[in-house]
Amino acid sequence: MDSFELLLGGIQSALTIKVLTATLIGVLVGLVIGVLPGLGPSAGVAILLPFAVSLGGSAAIAALAGVYYGAMYGGAVTSILLGIPGDAPSIMTVLDGHAMAKRGEAGRALGITVFASFTGGLIGLLFLTFLAPFISKWALHFGTAEMASLMLLSLSFVAVLSGRNITKGFAALCIGLILGMVGLDPIAGPSRINFGIYGLIDGLDFAVVAIGLFGFSEIFNTMLDKNSDLESPDMRPTFKSLMPRLSDFMATKWSQLSGSVIGCFVGILPGVGATTATIMAYAAAKKFSKNSQEFGKGSIDGVASPEAANNSSSYSSMIPLFTLGIPGSATTAVILGGLLMIGLQPGPMLFINNPDFVWTVFGSFYIGNLMLVFITILAIPALASIMLVKMRILYPIIFGIIIYGVYSINLSPFDIGVALFFGLIGYLFMKLEYPMVPLILGMVLGPMLERGIRRTLIASDGSFAAFFDRPISLTLLIITAVMIIAQVFLKYRKR
């Protein structure tokens, strides 16, 4: 039997009350978790783990995976409506999604999120279904040198994401890389760059910094904008603007497609994660867009591309989990725990020994993806009407949401103070025209880059030639060099 027939059989098997209910519960919990700032999909999957395991069999994994991709959908909601990323992969959605919402187009922004998430999810699922075994073998060729080179390539996007001042972009990137270094050294162990502050010994939580940078700073910026009286009429959306538009789906098809493909490939790589995929997808969409100057000011392509990448990577990250038994992220690690708890050992033998289980789970993913489209489309007008609340009421509420959201990450009031501090830094960044995205990029990729470089150097007895000896690594480095030179050259020529 080929994969298509097996999949049809899997979908049929998934159409039972038990699996459908488990999937529905999973996606609903995921949506709520995704909407709440601070709580990411890994926390959601962990919270539902005891319940899901009690269901047993494919229903358990259908519920856990439902939380995962449900959270990926939900993360965009607060990003767009409140300017607070629900989770790390939603950061890129804040840039244009919230700008659209402030323009009174919250419904359009949420609508394209649903469409792009569906497209990304579908393409990710097709990857998972048909290419899983082949891609897993390819991904195994990615050693530490290749990972480090890929991180360097991702960092080279800084020039694209820097706006008009490239040196401020690079300074922001360096600050992000330093923030990523705060805490325990990933190789040797001792605490570094902690400024003598006890609370920083373990490092800075990425979600805390992101919520502060984007959430609090947005509040300060709008509140302190001399041209905004906090009741400005352009922020009052009409009923029509609360509705999603089908025409946007067609208008952004290429961004969705490119984002989905980038998400698929990046999601497979262990440890790289959806956040990197969204940053790369956004940068690629901006680079190749005819209206690149609109990015950051409310471009619909700027919402579609990272959302597609976000969701496609959530499915493709399950490829190494199912085919090799390697969890590529914290969330898939918890799902791996779920698989082990119901008595299954993921890996190549899973497809041979338990084909019914695997294909039923894959079938439930398709059903869950479709469920999310209907649930979110029905919920969009209600969600988008948040923008009807007056800012002087809405912003204090956001303060409350951030307090609970940030506290829930590590149960630490210190983290709330850190978020507040980064709110002030984010506000200064906005006013002084330092781009925030390179900072986030550096903080996410920095630890992976450092780990990759140091491990490669350790393995090669300190020789940098290790990065150039391996074909994939060398190719990535050449692309990186060409990209940086071309971007800097083009930027300065424009002036």
Add this chain to the structure above:
Amino acid sequence: MLKKIDFGFAIATIMLGAYVVLEGFSYGFTAADGQPGSGLFPIIIGSFLIFFGAINMVRSRIDYLSMKEEFSLLVTKRMLVILLINGLIIGLMGFLGIIVSTFLSIMLTGLAIAWGEIDKRFVIKVTIVSIVTTLVLHVLFVKVLKIQALVGVFGI
């Protein structure tokens, strides 16, 4: 005003870079066995930050980019008040507990945002919003998601 802050911020980034480089040297560029040490990455990145910070500092002095925006004294004061209030509340969170802290943060932030236009009706409205929001958040995070709440001296 903004250009002065830009200059000051560039200096702050240089100082941060210098701190990271110095810390990096204290961890060691190479480990005892000759392998790359904990200080390798901090020294490289700190040096880059000093370099870019210096360029930004020079640019801020020669007015390379003309920043049109300016800070308004009134709104800056308002932000400082909000930062101060919330900083104080967060500092006292261990004593007040998360429920009281969140309630106070929402209410006082609301009052600070509406500074100068506060009337009795708004005070009642923002108080009700603070109570309802805090309770909804508490139920959602603590009761539903089982997040361990921070309990203060009032027992909540």
